[in-house]
Amino acid sequence: MKNTNKHLIMPIKPLVFALGVLAFTNTAFAAEQTLEQQLGQLLYEDINLSLHRNQSCESCHSLSTIEIPIEGVDGNFQMAEQPTLGFVDPSNVLNGTAVSDGSRRRAFGGLNAPSVGYAAFSPDFHWDGELFIGGQFWNGRASNLVEQAKGPFVNPLEMAMPSEWAVIERLKQNRSYLRSFKRIYNIDLRRLREGNPKVGEAYEAVATAISAFERTSRFNRFDSKFDFEAAGITQYNASEQRGADLFDDIAQCGDCHSTDEIDGESGPALLTDFSYDNIGSPANPQIPRRPQADPGLQGNPNIAAVHGNASELELDEVQGRHKVMSLRNIAMTAPYMHNGVFKSLREVVHFYNTRDVLPACTAPADATNPGFAVTCWPQGEFHSTRNTKKMGNLGLTPQDEADIVEYMKTFTDNYPEWGNSNGLSDPNVPTGTPSPFANYPIPDHSN
Ligand code: HEC
Ligand code: HEC
Known part of the structure; x- marks a missing residue:
């Protein structure tokens, strides 16, 4: 589950398309990445940035496909490679479990890891006059992807690092990070000492790089059957x-x-x-350990500040409300x-x-x-x-x-591949057809 290269040792399946999909994912997307996005990917996948060097963002928001039971055209379920990524914890998908193990074993959180796919499109958390809108997490407590990415490293139930400084110390151990931080952000990690105000700046840069990676087309493909139908290219x-x-x-x-x-x-x-x-x-x-029910928006510490007049809010406007x-x-x-x-x-x-x-x-x-x-x-x-x-x-x-x-x-991405395999075929969308929204801008809500 934590090995991003596991497809390389995957036995050849009757589903030949699976290998094609993975090759496509790795080459086509990697080539287009900027230096900042490349750094973001390294950080996203780096288990050294967790307490016991055993967990990364990728552990709970996976970048590799797994085999899941898929219903075939004959109505029977068969184990087959996922046609595309869900960016969630694969062990939950496989076992039906709700929550993820942390870096410290048996330190479970209380919530199901949502997908990072398309998370970039959630606007900054705000009140639109009627409803709370946007933000990251089930209760919106991080206003955008950068704020979100600062959380997991120091969350005791996730990557469990004792402090932001401890994360920076781990970065210092990797020469490639020393070079990239200097080049991209003009931050000299080697000169940083605990308590230096630049530590906060470097930690912000970690989150910024990760968010840049999360805004790549890899997480935002727009090539589901739903998209091709919306663009008038195929029919349901x-x-x-x-x-x-x-x-x-x-x-x-x-x-x-x-x-x-x-x-x-x-x-x-x-x-x-x-x-x-x-x-x-x-x-x-x-x-x-059956945690208390998560109250959703009611547990978001920012609702008063964002709303302006929170005393006017009725209980049913916040209680038990989770993000759509x-x-x-x-x-x-x-x-x-x-x-x-x-x-x-x-x-x-x-x-x-x-x-x-x-x-x-x-x-x-x-x-x-x-x-x-x-x-x-x-x-x-x-x-x-x-x-x-x-x-x-x-x-x-x-x-x-x-x-x-x-x-x-039909909301499943990579339709040009899965729509032409396992007994399916769609002459309107042959293998390799690009997304009809390939050039649609992916917003940056953090600035
Ligand atoms: C131990 C598992 C785990 C790890 C490690 C982890 N996450 Fe998560 N992630 C979760 C869970 C659980 C939630 C939902 C928590 C909540 O809503 O309070 C979440 C929520 C998110 C969201 C919000 C998505 C949305 O639509 O609201 C994003 C984005 C995200 N994580 C990215 C990351 C990044 C980036 C990292 C690494 C820095 C990371 N996660 C590490 C489990 C994990
Ligand atoms: C009034 C708004 C609303 C309507 C109408 C609604 N949903 Fe939802 N949906 C939500 C919210 C909020 C959540 C998250 C709830 C939670 O976590 O407890 C959700 C979650 C889901 C999820 C799970 C998402 C995930 O990542 O786990 C699915 C699937 C879903 N809805 C499908 C549907 C379908 C199908 C319908 C129509 C039959 C529907 N929804 C109608 C608000 C709505």
Whole structure:
């Protein structure tokens, strides 16, 4: 899981395309990178920047594909290489676990690692007059990617370094960093001493370089079937089309996971409006040591400063509200929700559809109840402030639910490869077709 080169020793699969995909990922993207982006990638992958030299950003936001159970055209599941990256913790995807191990073993966080893919598009955390919008993390407490990237190194449950200075000391041990920091930021790491104000500047540079890497096309491909359809280059099959219609109509998913173009014109869609909501997700009793329910926005220390008049806020405007995550590559990033309580997309859609139809689970009133998702749903972690307007009783048939799941699978990137393998073929989008939005600018919200 932590070996980024594991595909090199991967046995040859019947799925020949898998190797093609990986070669494509490594060569095409590396060549285009600026020096700052290259440095960002080294930092992103460097396990030496964690306490026990065993964990990097990459451990929880992976840059290599793994084998997952994939449903074939015949309806049977087979282990196959992921067609594209989800930028999440592969051990969670494989095992259905919600949270990640830290650098210190058995130091688990309480939340599911979200994708870093397309995270660059989240605007700076702000109040738009009606709603909190943007930011990074499930509760938006980091305003942008640079602020976010300063967190994990010194988070005791993640990379667990004792201080920013300790991170800089590790940088000093690598000659390539000495050269790059001088060249890109004019910072001479060798001359830095503990307590020197330049230490903060160097730490900021670490986060800036990482954010530059996260803004490369590698994390923001825009080459899903959804994109090619939006650009008028291909069509959905019947099931996907029904799912698309339902998504924006009676299922109301598009009200939050917006399918509108970012720029209102010809740009791609991000499948989120970057707002926050309490959808009534039940607790996940499988998280080690059963942490307290995460209150979402209510636990964001910046809401008062950003809102200006926080005393006016009602409890239901913040409590249990988590960020509406983009659904791009969602089929690659199970389990789902801030606490990973749902194991599959089917379960997610069934929840939105029947949350208020099925009776509440009793004894045990949580996801360990054998009737979970079948005969009952547990109450949400913040039940009284949940959204009751747009979800809970959508009146979808089982076929409708299945079609919405099929539609969500079109959000998977690298369609020119996966759409022409495993028995699929799309003459409109042959292998190697570039993204219709390849030149769409990736914003920098940190300045
Ligand atoms: C031990 C696992 C782990 C490590 C290591 C880790 N992360 Fe994360 N990451 C998470 C979890 C869990 C969250 C959600 C935490 C929260 O919302 O409070 C997260 C959230 C994020 C987000 C926010 C995405 C969004 O849409 O809100 C970004 C970006 C991110 N991480 C990047 C990084 C970078 C860069 C590094 C390395 C400096 C890193 N992560 C290291 C687990 C990890
Ligand atoms: C009112 C806004 C809203 C509507 C409507 C909505 N969602 Fe969501 N969605 C959210 C929020 C907020 C989250 C994160 C909730 C959490 O973590 O507890 C989420 C999470 C998800 C996730 C998991 C994301 C992840 O990274 O784990 C999926 C999948 C999803 N929604 C699909 C759908 C579908 C399909 C529909 C329509 C049937 C829908 N949503 C309707 C707000 C909404």
